[in-house]
Amino acid sequence: MQHTMKGVRSILPIAALLLGLVEGASAQTATSTVTYEVTAINEISLSSSTVSLTVNAATAGSAPTAATVAQTWAVTTNQTAAKVTGAINTAMPSGLTLSVTLGNPASATSAGKKALTAIAVDLVTGITKLNESGLSLDWELGATAAAGVVASANKTATFTITGGI
């Protein structure tokens, strides 16, 4: 009996060791390396690419009544202190003034109504990390009586967003 008990005791540790060695598969992990970056992004757009302004009325005794058109603009920037400037390709005829007022996005500053010339002028400044649409953009064509009759003509207005930091 004693010999049998010793044999049984020696079998058990071996069995336990083997069970441990053959127990289930472990987890397996595969790894991928993802390379990424974000570049500076500055985009603006206008609700319409064409605007028509006609000065054709006045109150007697006053300068001709300015013509106005309202549209909207949109902006996305992921930088700090971006700005929008505006310019037209060539100067307006004498006596005519083309002006624009851009509404400001949150925390930015609108310069108010600005006359457009061939030299770019700041329209909105301090635009920081935002995306907004439906912002107001008001056009105005003013004319003095001295401008006379001006035949229909086109100007190209360019709005530029310049990234900040």
Add this chain to the structure above:
Amino acid sequence: MWKLTGLAVMAVLQLGLSSGSAVETLTLSGNPLSLMVSTALAGLQPDAVLDQATTYDVSVTQTSQIAVQLTSSLPSGLTLRVRMDAPAGAVSAGYVSLTTTAQDLVTSIPSGSYSELTVSYEISGTVSASVVALNTVDVDFTLTAQ
């Protein structure tokens, strides 16, 4: 008695050697192409970037699942999502936004071998993420019995 004991030992040894261990493998075809967030429509958040150029192979002998996690966090404002096409009979969780916590990506993978299944990576960033210099992050895919 000693003879009987010897036979018992042999039986235990034979059982141990013939059980075999399950062979489960998960292999990726490679890393995705560089993901660069660089465009946006005015008024909207930056465009997300998608890569579906890589695949995976998986071989299992029991019902299994694949979990996924990042090894480190992404910069604030960036989100990396991953999707694995499911083998036949398995279930894909679709696109999963990755964190440093493991999340199920494919479950109920039946026993079998499956190859060239698509892995999709998508990165997106909000405007608040700002400019982010070229960088890398590791993604761990872990295969376990389910």
